[in-house]
Amino acid sequence: MTQQPFTGSNSLFRSLEHEGVEQIFGIPGGAILPAYDPLLDSPIRHILARHEQGAGHMAEGYAMATGRVGVAMATSGPGATNLITPLQNAKMDSTPLVAITGQVGTAAIGSDAFQEAYTTGLAMHCTKHSYLVTDADELPAVIHEAFHLASTGRPGPVLVDIPKNVLNQPTQWSEPTLAGLPGYKPTKEGHPKQIRAAIELIESAERPVLYVGGGVINAGASAELAEFAVAVNAPVVTTLMARGAFPDNHPLALGMPGMHGTYPATTAIQNADLLVSLGARFDDRVTGRVDAFAPHAKVIHVDVDPAEIGKVRNAEVPIVGDARLVLRALIDRVLSLRDASDAPRRQKWFDQLDSWKTTHPLSYDQEPDGPIKTQHFIERLHTITNGEAVIVAGVGQHQMWASQFWGFSRPRSWINSGGLGTMGFAVPAAIGAKTARPDDLVYALDGDGCFQMTFQELITASTEGIPIKVAVFNNGGYGMVKQWQNLFYDGRLSATDLGTTKPDYPALAEAMGCVGLRVTHADQIDVTIEKSLSVNDRPVVVEVVTDRDEMCFPMVPAGGSNDDVVMGPEDL
Amino acid sequence: MQHTLSVTVEDKPGVLARVSAMFSNRGFNIHSLAVGPTNVEGRSRITLVVDAPELEQLKKQLHKLVNVIRVQELEPSDTLETEVMIVRVSCDPASRGEVTDTAALFAARMIDLSPRSMTLEVSGTPEHLASFLEHVRPYGIIELVKSGRVAMKRLSDASASPIGGRA
Numbered sequence: 001m002t003q004q005p006f007t008g009s010n011s012l013f014r015s016l017e018h019e020g021v022e023q024i025f026g027i028p029g030g031a032i033l034p035a036y037d038p039l040l041d042s043p044i045r046h047i048l049a050r051h052e053q054g055a056g057h058m059a060e061g062y063a064m065a066t067g068r069v070g071v072a073m074a075t076s077g078p079g080a081t082n083l084i085t086p087l088q089n090a091k092m093d094s095t096p097l098v099a100i101t102g103q104v105g106t107a108a109i110g111s112d113a114f115q116e117a118y119t120t121g122l123a124m125h126c127t128k129h130s131y132l133v134t135d136a137d138e139l140p141a142v143i144h145e146a147f148h149l150a151s152t153g154r155p156g157p158v159l160v161d162i163p164k165n166v167l168n169q170p171t172q173w174s175e176p177t178l179a180g181l182p183g184y185k186p187t188k189e190g191h192p193k194q195i196r197a198a199i200e201l202i203e204s205a206e207r208p209v210l211y212v213g214g215g216v217i218n219a220g221a222s223a224e225l226a227e228f229a230v231a232v233n234a235p236v237v238t239t240l241m242a243r244g245a246f247p248d249n250h251p252l253a254l255g256m257p258g259m260h261g262t263y264p265a266t267t268a269i270q271n272a273d274l275l276v277s278l279g280a281r282f283d284d285r286v287t288g289r290v291d292a293f294a295p296h297a298k299v300i301h302v303d304v305d306p307a308e309i310g311k312v313r314n315a316e317v318p319i320v321g322d323a324r325l326v327l328r329a330l331i332d333r334v335l336s337l338r339d340a341s342d343a344p345r346r347q348k349w350f351d352q353l354d355s356w357k358t359t360h361p362l363s364y365d366q367e368p369d370g371p372i373k374t375q376h377f378i379e380r381l382h383t384i385t386n387g388e389a390v391i392v393a394g395v396g397q398h399q400m401w402a403s404q405f406w407g408f409s410r411p412r413s414w415i416n417s418g419g420l421g422t423m424g425f426a427v428p429a430a431i432g433a434k435t436a437r438p439d440d441l442v443y444a445l446d447g448d449g450c451f452q453m454t455f456q457e458l459i460t461a462s463t464e465g466i467p468i469k470v471a472v473f474n475n476g477g478y479g480m481v482k483q484w485q486n487l488f489y490d491g492r493l494s495a496t497d498l499g500t501t502k503p504d505y506p507a508l509a510e511a512m513g514c515v516g517l518r519v520t521h522a523d524q525i526d527v528t529i530e531k532s533l534s535v536n537d538r539p540v541v542v543e544v545v546t547d548r549d550e551m552c553f554p555m556v557p558a559g560g561s562n563d564d565v566v567m568g569p570e571d572l
Numbered sequence: 573m574q575h576t577l578s579v580t581v582e583d584k585p586g587v588l589a590r591v592s593a594m595f596s597n598r599g600f601n602i603h604s605l606a607v608g609p610t611n612v613e614g615r616s617r618i619t620l621v622v623d624a625p626e627l628e629q630l631k632k633q634l635h636k637l638v639n640v641i642r643v644q645e646l647e648p649s650d651t652l653e654t655e656v657m658i659v660r661v662s663c664d665p666a667s668r669g670e671v672t673d674t675a676a677l678f679a680a681r682m683i684d685l686s687p688r689s690m691t692l693e694v695s696g697t698p699e700h701l702a703s704f705l706e707h708v709r710p711y712g713i714i715e716l717v718k719s720g721r722v723a724m725k726r727l728s729d730a731s732a733s734p735i736g737g738r739a
Contacts, residue, residue: 120586121589124586124589124590124593125593125597128638129638132586149638181638182641183581183582183637183638183639183640183641183642184638305636306632306635307629307632307633307635307636310628310629311629
């Protein structure tokens with residue numbers, strides 16, 4: 001046999017190995033075919049998804065569980081278009097992702113060839129950057145740049161589109177540099193003058209709130225956050241993307257703010273005289289009506305992305321920088337003042353916060369013989385597992401309840417689709433997370449509507465030996481949409497009923513090579529959870545038949561002011 | 573309110589598409605756009621005139637594009653701005669003299685002549701072009717095209733400049 005030439009495909013895998021990639025999630029096809037041959041000789045593990053959207057969410061789950069870059073691979077045309085949802089999801093949630101797509105040969109580009117799509121054009125709006133590689137000699141630099149862009153500054157998805165002839169082109173691999181990025185220089189360190197100005201404001205504030213977003217998790221700044229919060233003696237709210245960035249059982253923790261946030265968190269912001277935003281972006285689900293949001297507060301806005309500062313809310317003290325480095329600088333500044341003065345006590349503010357915690361707790365009513373409340377199952381799971389799990393959620397009521405009722409104690413133990421609200425995220429994201437952290441319990445909490453969008457990836461999980469757990473809360477419909485129809489459309493339920501009997505979830509699970517369980521009564525929850533935890537050689541699906549009419553509260557109706565938190569249906 | 577932005581970019585495929593896509597994506601409106609290479613190899617300059625109440629967010633979003641190297645806002649008072657216009661004016665042999673005289677006053681150059689029209693090329697500030705148009709409009713404008721503005725920061729004191737507001 002003659003020696004095969006070293007091609008673009010070989011170069012691609014050499015580059016992926018050079019970037020430290022351990023696994024990629026993908027599906028082969030015509031244009032990407034050449035890249036699947038060197039895969040056979042590479043130490044990189046390939047997880048064969050059943051749909052490219054699944055591959056993309058798996059890569060996101062991997063990235064969110066570790067902080068490392070997730071990699072998805074797909075063919076041209078439909079393979080690439082199926083990746084669009086995960087790309088936009090990763091963009092909204094600032095998840096580091098590299099997507100590699102095959103493309104038709106360069107000579108055929110623009111000819112409406114078989115399985116051709118203008119992938120870089122499609123990706124333009126849903127990536128941080130994208131590349132079309134037209135010469136295999138460029139591959140080492142492009143792949144290196146792609147990983148650098150995905151993982152630095154504000155992380156995000158980067159797409160690399162490679163025509164088939166480029167994958168087949170004889171080439172050489174050489175050590176890449178970042179010389180090709182003259183316009184990309186993320187600011188990491190906060191400006192010292194702004195650091196001093198921020199501390200001055202914080203020290204003199206009477207009612208400060210630390211408003212913490214996903215940037216703190218991306219920056220790996222949880223330890224610094226805890227130190228800072230104590231040093232300045234200020235309460236902390238954690239957004240949906242930041243759950244776990246600060247322990248929920250910490251005396252300074254107020255939980256999640258916003259549309260379905262806790263009353264103390266949302267109301268603290270409304271009454272604050274200073275908001276210290278750390279890696280958060282004043283999302284509409286947090287702010288409600290912007291002109292009524294935190295009306296008394298000055299704002300210190302720390303973000304690695306300068307475009308976030310001033311986008312929604314003007315900041316008195318803008319600080320561009322990495323959350324960990326900025327927090328470090330803030331801590332150093334504060335500690336240098338502590339010889340002369342103690343942290344402000346703010347007794348009145350903390351008394352007020354404590355009283356809100358007492359008067360407006362999260363609540364639900366689980367009757368012993370009544371239908372199961374999702375919140376109750378989540379609390380039981382937390383108790384039984386001691387909270388030692390990576391929780392992965394879909395989108396909707398179950399996601400909000402998971403965020404509300406799971407007491408998070410560490411970062412990267414909560415994986416969900418925040419900004420884009422992608423139903424169907426949980427199952428594939430849980431698979432990606434489990435491959436990254438095989439020794440940790442990965443429990444997906446999913447809705448029946450979400451589950452029906454991507455459950456086929458459980459075949460991937462059972463085939464590849466990825467033993468995730470999935471609780472499917474079956475309330476027979478799109479619960480959150482139904483809640484809105486009940487509250488704002490006079491109870492006229494339109495296209496939100498999925499029925500409770502189809503599919504037969506345990507049978508479906510078994511058919512996919514998983515263990516299928518079902519729980520219908522509250523008194524069977526513990527034993528069912530125990531059973532799900534006892535299986536470790538296969539994925540487990542637990543159908544939890546829940547109350548069809550339960551609504552998610554607290555709630556600030558869309559477009560409403562955060563001063564008007566609705567605690568239950570009686571408030572409407 | 574119109575603002576002029578000078579954006580230095582890498583001369584790579586798709587850069588112009590990324591810039592214009594960002595505008596439509598973020599809901600900004602481009603009034604005019606001109607693009608061409610600079611004196612530096614591999615760098616192009618895009619001159620944009622945009623309608624926007626404020627520029628801060630727009631400039632930041634431009635900066636976020638990986639291929640964008642520099643974004644400069646050009647203040648009208650210290651900006652050298654020029655635009656090229658080609659205008660075809662209805663004009664028979666009898667009125668040629670008048671049109672030619674008018675053109676000479678505005679330093680417009682005749683680049684095509686037919687029995688019924690004269691085609692003129694003129695360059696200068698937007699005001700210069702607008703003024704020229706007003707003077708030839710009575711003859712009848714058959715066709716008109718503008719290049720889009722190109723601009724550069726002025727280094728001299730505007731009032732002391734030998735060419736004043738001409739370019």
